[in-house]
Amino acid sequence: MRESEKETVRALPIFSGMFQDNFDALLAGSFLQRFPASVVLFSESDLTDFLHILIEGQVELFASANNREGTMTLIKPVATFVLASALIDGAYQMSARTLEASRILMIPAENVRTAMLKDRDFAQKAVLELASCYHGVVRAYKNIKLRTAVERLANYLLVQHERQGTNGALVLPVEKRTLASVLGMTPENLSRAFSTLKPYGVVVDGPNIVLNKMDDLKTIAKPSEFIDAN
Amino acid sequence: MRESEKETVRALPIFSGMFQDNFDALLAGSFLQRFPASVVLFSESDLTDFLHILIEGQVELFASANNREGTMTLIKPVATFVLASALIDGAYQMSARTLEASRILMIPAENVRTAMLKDRDFAQKAVLELASCYHGVVRAYKNIKLRTAVERLANYLLVQHERQGTNGALVLPVEKRTLASVLGMTPENLSRAFSTLKPYGVVVDGPNIVLNKMDDLKTIAKPSEFIDAN
DNA sequence: CGACGATTTGAATAGGATCAATGGGAGTGG
C-alpha cells in the first residue's frame, strides 16, 4: 500500500483516534487490492479472513437460497463491510461481488479482534459502527415486511431525492435490475412499479428521474423515520 | 432487587467476567420489574433509556408502519434485548410488548455505555452479542426475502423439531397468530400453509405438531445453514 | 453489422391478503 493511501485510511473516522502502534499492528498483513467489476469477493459460506473496507468503487452484498438470489445491501465508499463476521470468527453469512471496478482494503480479521481488545477508541467506534449496521438491517427488514413493492420504490426515490440535493430530480445510482433486487422484486415488477408511480408525478427517462408531485408521492409512500435511512 | 436475584444476574455469561466494581456500577439505578402479559414496554420512537434483560416470561419485538404491524423477533429468557439501541443513544427502533407475564431487568443505557469503556471483558462479550444479533436479523431478512411462506413454515418446524429433541414431534411455543406474524404472513395464510404441508407428513393438533415424513419435509423446506438458526 | 444484455410490455399464473362466516376453547359472571 502506498504511503498516501495509508494516510487516507488513517484519516477514516473508525481509525482516526487509534494509537499509532495499534494502527500499525492492525494494518500489518493488510493489503489494498484492486478488483474489476462483477467479481465475487467471497461467498456466504466462506470463513471470514478479512474485514473489508471499500475505498473506491461499489460492492453488492447478496445472499442465495433455493435458486433465488437477493441483494442484502449495497456498499459505497468509504465504508467497512462484514465487520460482524470479522468479530465472530465464522462464516461471512453474505456473499459479495463488485458492481464496478473497486479498490478494497483487506484487514486480517484476527488483527481486528486484537485491536478491539487493545485500543479503546477503536473498540468504541467499531461498536458504534456495528450497532449502526444492526439498525440498518432492521430497517431493511421492516421495509420488506411492512411495505408493498410500490411503497418501497416510492420511499427509495424520496431518500435518493434528499441525498442528491432535493431539487426535484435524481439519478439512479445503480442499474435497474440491481435496484429491483435491492427492493426485493423482479426487474419486470420494478418497471411496473415505476408505471404505477407515473400518476404521482414520477417521470422516468433511463436512470434520470424527475419528481413533479412531491406531496402526492409522499402520500403514497408514507415515509417513516424509523424505516428510511436518514 | 433481591440478593438472590442479583446473583442470578451476576452469573449470566455477559456479566460473568466483569470486575465486581464495574458490575456494581452497571447495576446502580437498575431495577428488576414484573410486567403482566400484553403490556407494551416501549415504542420504536421512544428514546432508549434502558438495556433490557428478560429474566422470565416472553417478549415480542415488533414494528409498525402504515397500518401494518410485524413481529421482528421473539425474546426468550435469559436474553438481553435492544443492546444496539442502548449503545447508540437514540430511539429504540423497535417496539416491545410482553406475551406472557415477565420479569425484566432494566439497566440504564448510560451505565451500559460506561461499562463498555471501563470493563474489557464486558465490552468483549457485548460486542460478540451484538454481532450475533446482527447475524440474527440478517438471517431473518434472508428468510423473508428468499423464501415463500410455506418454505418459511417448513423450516421453522424443522428448527423447532431439533431444538425440542428431534423425536418426531414438537409443540409450538407461541400462539399461531404470533407465529404467523413472526413468519411474515396472516393467520389465515398460516392455516393454509399447514394444510399445504399435510402431504409432507405434518400433522397438526392445536399446538402439537407431528412430523411423519422428515425427508419429504426437508425436500420442500430446503433448509440452509446460513438462514436457519442453529 | 451483429450479438448481447438491460428494459419494457403483455398475458397467464401463483402466492398472499382481505373479507366473511363458522367452529372451538378459555374465562367470566350468574
Place this chain on the structure above:
DNA sequence: CCACTCCCATTGATCCTATTCAAATCGTCG
C-alpha cells in the same frame, strides 16, 4: 354448573400483488 362472551383458528370466496414466461425494443460494445 351453565350460559355467555371473547378471541383464536379454520375455511371459503374473492381480490390484489407479484412472479413467470414470452416477446419486442433499445443501446452498447466488439
